[in-house]
Amino acid sequence: MDYKDYYKILGVEKAASTDQIKKAYRKLARQHHPDVNPGDPKAEQKFKEVNEANEVLSDDDKRRKYDQLGADYQRYQQGGGRGPAGGFDWSQYSQGGRAGGGNDPFGGADFSDFFSSIFGGMGGGQRPPGGQRAGAGPDYQAELELTLAEAFQGGPRTLTVNGKSLRLTIKPGVEDGQTIRLRDQGGPGRHGGPNGSLFITLRIQPDPRYTRTGDDLTMDVPVSIYKALLGGEQVVDTLSGPVKIRLKPDTANGTRLRLRGKGFPRYQHPEQIGDLYLNLTLSLPQHLTEQEKALFHQLAALRPD
Structure with missing residues (x-):
């Protein structure tokens, strides 16, 4: 199966912080979301890759394992891609069995099989019955208008999204254009996967005095x-x-x-x-x-x- 460079997919350096990874993921997920690109298979494929990369790099344990695999894969490439590189045992990474045959541990499968072999399936779980993969639900977008005084004071606010009334607390000092994320308040997950998130963009109205x-x-x-x-x-x-x-x-x-x-x-x-x-x-x-x-x-x- 093909090795996937998750850092390259998200466009971040290997030393990127958790916040940098989150920021890159949010930007790319919105850009390639199927709701924004209806009927575009390339955007849908990119959206899946971005979600998979975030699934690994946003989890400390998965990221450590993936980083170790990347270092060993470089040794594998330097050895010509034939057999174990320097006596390295690739089976230590396999949780779902090798997808390829022969001596090449990276031959013959797509990126999702790569993930499943290393981490045991999307979201860290196994593939549901019938071969359907669990997947996160779509993210929702909303805007909330605030006066300058409300942004100064903060406090509870109520927002209705898709017919659902949500109560949230605005912290003092928010800025115009700032985005707040509410986990699990987006669209429902697929086949047991987690719900998406709700991203609320704050719009602060101009104040004639200040x-x-x-x-x-x-x-x-x-x-x-x-x-x-x-x-x-x-x-x-x-x-x-x-x-x-x-x-x-x-x-x-x-x-x-x-x-x-x-x-x-x-x-x-x-x-x-x-x-x-x-x-x-x-x-x-x-x-x-x-x-x-x-x-x-x-x-x-x-x-x-």
Whole structure:
């Protein structure tokens, strides 16, 4: 039977981390999913290969065994592919019996038989009666809209997918476009296989008050000309509640202030909070009375250009 390079199938290095393997698998599984490529046998075949590669590389025990097999297979190739390489006993890997004949342990079967011979069948189990293989169910995709305040606070949310109501907890600090995976909430498995997963993409609605950059927020704060000239207190509405700040006299238009710990919580680390930056913009008085105009004329006369 043919040796399968699962690392090459997923497009990752042999030293790839578990997270890198998961990321590569999700990307390829979505790209080649039969629901996305109806009637495309090549995409279906690729989808099967990607799932099989993930089945091995995402399992520590299977991955260790597969890595050892790969090292021995290199010795086998270096020996010309004839007979045991350097006295190596290939039977130690076989759980379902050799598929090929003669002295070539890698002759005559497809990749699924390769997997079954080494690991005993898809998902680590045996082939069900009738020769049908167990397989994971299809993954589902969904989107969930959140306000910036909801992304800041986190908390329970309810989502309906395919007529099923699901309750999930959003952690504080999620980002726009972030994907959450709910295991076993996808389509049903085939022939006793596991259910697929539900991937929920979070869409955070823009907030007219704030601009988010990572864990930091920026907002414009209008300040009256009188308070900018004479100084005083200014109330700022942050996502964690109103905060009073004190302005110094002669505060210039465009002054930038920093409020530590008033930004966004870091995802998975809510105790780490970003900063809030304030851009102070002067707000000119409108609809002046005759008396106010007269006073401004007096002030202008005191400070001629």
